Amino acid sequence: MIFAIHGVWGFTGGFSMIVIYSIMMDKSEPATAATDLTVQISVLAAGGMSISAFSGFIATAIGYTGTFFLSMGFTVMAVIFIALFLEGRSLEKATPEKA
Numbered sequence: 001m002i003f004a005i006h007g008v009w010g011f012t013g014g015f016s017m018i019v020i021y022s023i024m025m026d027k028s029e030p031a032t033a034a035t036d037l038t039v040q041i042s043v044l045a046a047g048g049m050s051i052s053a054f055s056g057f058i059a060t061a062i063g064y065t066g067t068f069f070l071s072m073g074f075t076v077m078a079v080i081f082i083a084l085f086l087e088g089r090s091l092e093k094a095t096p097e098k099a
Helices: 002-027 030-086
Strands: none
Touching: 002 030
16 A cells, blocks of 8 residues: 555655756756856756755654644645745746737
8 A cells, every 4th residue: 555655645746846847947048058057957866865864853852743744834834935936926938929
């Protein structure tokens, strides 16, 4: 069962990374796209590694159940932040008006 859960998590996580990388590429400047994307992906990876480094200490302090609830709380806060940030905004690129 654990292998099935992990497989589904990895499969769906791959889809989310496709979306994240696509948005990153879309937001990169054409003249410096490679550098922009590299920096964005590096920040994303460094954030994950930073949290991973402290996850053992957090789990020791509040237990695994507490760690999962803490993670769930951060996820809910992120969804709320994104919803508020994107309120009234379009994710499509703005096209200049033709004269």
